[in-house]
Amino acid sequence: MNTSLSVNVNKVALVRNTRHLGIPSVTKAAQVCLRAGAHGITVHPRPDERHIRAQDVHDLADLMKQWPGREYNIEGNPTQNLMDFLGAVRPDQCTFVPDSEDQFTSDHGWNLDDTATRERLAPLIRAAKALGVRVSLFMDPLPEQMAAARALGADRVELYTEPYAAAWASGVESSIQEQLQRYAATARAALDVGMGVNAGHDLNRDNLAPFLRQVPGVAEVSIGHALIADALELGYAATVGEYLRCIEAGNKAG
Template sequence: MKTHLSVNVNKVALVRNTRHLGIPSVMRAAEACLRAGAHGITVHPRPDQRHIRASDVHDLAALMKKWPGREYNIEGNPTQNLMDFLHAVRPDQCTFVPDSEDQFTSDHGWNLDDPTICERLAPLIGEAKALGVRVSLFMDPLPEQMAAARALGADRVELYTEPYAAAWASGVESAKLNELHRYAEAGQAALDVGLGVNAGHDLNRDNLSEFLRRVPGVAEVSIGHAFIADALELGYVATVGEYLRSIEAGNAEV
């Protein structure tokens, strides 16, 4: 199974929004990444439009129609502005993320042990799927919650990978191996109940290959901050190539 690369272009929009010149261009960034071989584009339009704006969501939807076979993934909290976007543009995939409106960045997954959360999510998952949109739930690496995600009707889970990335960056081998074990167990539990597995948050060129070697069946990685940081030095085309090579190295040894 080949893992797909979805490039999150939020940080391009963040830089653009500091001035009123329209540069750097989110559209040109997305198209450059697609031309270089990226399998998809991800955006997370927050209610305060601090980076991706509503107009970007619609412009990118039009762009993605010119790239059959590439996927458009929109992330967000379905109790905020996400559902309106799903109805308007019907992306290939949506990722439900439990962020508050003023949250700096995503930092935890859904707690499906809470029945009130499940009651809130179930009809929204059904609504998205009725639109023909694949639904992924942003989840911590907790094997025991994967069956609940499937029972709610989710198609995939996106494993929140910041704890793994932090362990890798610490340089403590035991910490890294412990996190890899957790993610491998969670990924296998998801596969066992029929869920697809995505992953994202703080994955980069250094830590990606080993993650893919250890965690089974990762269908897609969504990478934004590290990707754009690399692109500032290498350019979009070269950066896509670097990440595709990291993916290939990880998949080759699975």
């Protein structure tokens, strides 16, 4: 399987929002990344518009119409503002994330052991799929929850990879391998029940290929913070090229 790269452009918007000049341009950043070979663009428009604004969601939807075959992914909590965006622009994919409105960044997946959570998500998943939007659930690496995600109607899961990234940064090989085994087992469990597997959060040029070597069937990685940080030094196009090479290396060895 060839893993797709979706570039999260939230941090471009964050820099832009510090002034009133409209630069750097979110749509220009997305266009350069697409030209460089990125397979998709991701945004997470939070209710407070601290980075991506409602207008960005629509502007990017217009841009993506010019790139058939590339995917537009909108992340967010479906109990906040996400469903309105899905109805308005109908992206290729939505990723349901259990963030509170004031949460600094995504830091956990859905707990599908909780009956109330399942009852809340089920009709929202149905509504998104009725719009023709693929639904991915942001999940921790817990193999035992994959069947529940599928039962709710999810098409994919996005595995929250910060615990792996933290283990990698520690340099402790036993911790790295322990985390990789968790993610591999979870990916297999998702694949076994017929779901696709995405991954994202703190993946970077150092840890991406090793992750893909050991975690089977990853259809897409969504990368924002590290990629945009690298782009400050290398430029968008060169950075996308570097991440595509990491993906190629990981897929070849997998």
